């Protein structure tokens with residue numbers, strides 16, 4: 001099964017960006033760790049995509065229609081603002097898990113709201129890079145049923 005891993009704005013700055021909140025790994029480090037973790041599931045093929053632009057993320061989700069079995073998305077700041085990304089997930093109807101490095105419920109008020117979560121089968125937060133591992137396990141379990 002093909003799984004698309006989407007990372008939103010400023011996640012290309014991981015490693016430099018607020019390491020006390022997001023950890024010291026770069027996005028590339030996290031992707032490599034996730035690739036390694038995915039080998040436990042023989043039937044998974046990962047594709048990675050990162051963009052700082054809302055419309056590009058919408059395009060990528062639309063292009064996944066009938067090509068991708070599941071999506072893991074860290075929408076970053078778009079979590080709290082983007083009806084367009086939420087609508088794109090609904091439109092393609094691909095099982096999606098929302099992940100966050102930090103615990104968005106334990107930070108500023110504005111981070112508590114997610115427009116994306118209601119469109120997802122699960123939301124994983126606060127486990128650092130292991131949020132992606134948990135997201136992949138949840139998605140795999142869901143898809144193999």
Ligand code: DQA
Pocket residue numbers: 009010011074075076077078079099100101102103104111
């Ligand atoms: C984040 C949390 C968001 O609130 C923030 O805007 C991010 C990263 C996380 O992974 O913890 O860019 O999605």
